[in-house]
Amino acid sequence: MREIACPDFSARTTMRVGGTAIAEVILESRDDAFLLPERLRRLGGTILVLGAGSNILARDGKLPLVLVRPCLTEGPEVTAETNGKVYVRAGAGIPLSRLLRFCMAHGLSGLEGLAGIPGSVGGAVVMNAGSFGTETGEHLHSIEILTGTEIRQCQFFELALGYRSMSIPNSCEDFIVLSATFCLTKGEKRAITESIRHNFFKKKSKQPVTAWSAGCVFKNPSEAMPAGKLLDLVGFKGKSMGGMAFSTLHANFLINEGKGSATAALELMEEAKDAVHRQFGIELEPEVRIVPCLLR
Numbered sequence: 001m002r003e004i005a006c007p008d009f010s011a012r013t014t015m016r017v018g019g020t021a022i023a024e025v026i027l028e029s030r031d032d033a034f035l036l037p038e039r040l041r042r043l044g045g046t047i048l049v050l051g052a053g054s055n056i057l058a059r060d061g062k063l064p065l066v067l068v069r070p071c072l073t074e075g076p077e078v079t080a081e082t083n084g085k086v087y088v089r090a091g092a093g094i095p096l097s098r099l100l101r102f103c104m105a106h107g108l109s110g111l112e113g114l115a116g117i118p119g120s121v122g123g124a125v126v127m128n129a130g131s132f133g134t135e136t137g138e139h140l141h142s143i144e145i146l147t148g149t150e151i152r153q154c155q156f157f158e159l160a161l162g163y164r165s166m167s168i169p170n171s172c173e174d175f176i177v178l179s180a181t182f183c184l185t186k187g188e189k190r191a192i193t194e195s196i197r198h199n200f201f202k203k204k205s206k207q208p209v210t211a212w213s214a215g216c217v218f219k220n221p222s223e224a225m226p227a228g229k230l231l232d233l234v235g236f237k238g239k240s241m242g243g244m245a246f247s248t249l250h251a252n253f254l255i256n257e258g259k260g261s262a263t264a265a266l267e268l269m270e271e272a273k274d275a276v277h278r279q280f281g282i283e284l285e286p287e288v289r290i291v292p293c294l295l296r
């Protein structure tokens, strides 16, 4: 287990804004999990589990947070095969892109729609990340979590999956995903590779995937009225303030143009929410996780 003092959010999130936390504790192996409670007690502060930081908007300034990074990178590995189903386990710290490369190489189908999502396995599980009609949760067989000092397996039926959310109703609210086992099907390598490539390039043509952002900042209120369309209709496509801007390619992507700040991002988001509410009576909800979440 490693510890870093005053970690900077702007270096740890894809939006590249935000202040500093009290400390960052890096879990390098499953055994570190048992040492974590004592370390966290000593450090104080509110715990924030951080994956690849691709869905986080951290506020500016000195934040009373302690980051826990489960950099657990065992796998991906096939753990079992039955009746055409293949079970693949991956550590929480593995990038989704690596898991997809494994699926391509081994001819495993199910996760092709997740191509181009820049998160970790742990982050994708907790966010129930999805695109192109695929959601992470629907392909889960089980997850391994740490709650307090206990490591336990949760089966698929124990998980409550929602739109960009996953919770475990009969468990404590604070848990760290250590690994996930996916239930995939055997398929043709070439078709799977083609589908992943196709989805990746489609995403790239419609979203500013290389810009500094956290993906979609607001959840889509409905399929007929996606947040990007609403933002466009109220004139926020391309609108900028303090170095942050709603993308001209996809209005629901809030981009750091280089010198943006969390304060500017939150202000722009508030303005956009007000405009959508005034014109359409729709309350936009952030998809991005704003941390700490209770200060504003």
Ligand SMILES: Cc1cc2nc3c(=O)[nH]c(=O)nc-3n(C[C@H](O)[C@H](O)[C@H](O)COP(=O)(O)OP(=O)(O)OC[C@H]3O[C@@H](n4cnc5c(N)ncnc54)[C@H](O)[C@@H]3O)c2cc1C
Residues within 6 Å of the ligand: 014, 048, 049, 050, 051, 052, 053, 054, 055, 056, 070, 092, 116, 117, 118, 119, 120, 121, 122, 123, 124, 125, 126, 127, 128, 129, 130, 131, 164, 175, 176, 177, 178, 208, 209, 210, 213, 214, 215, 216, 289
């Ligand atoms: C260019 C771009 C495109 C994107 N496209 C999509 C898309 O198409 N679909 C989509 O759903 N999302 C998309 N996103 C958003 C983001 O990539 C996903 O939400 C992703 O799953 C977040 O994973 P992460 O590892 O970065 O998690 P983080 O951003 O680090 O964390 C997200 C949340 O998960 C929690 N968390 C992370 N890891 C763990 C863990 N191991 N245990 C417990 N809690 C944990 C954090 O506390 C936080 O609440 C996009 C983002 C970008 C920048």
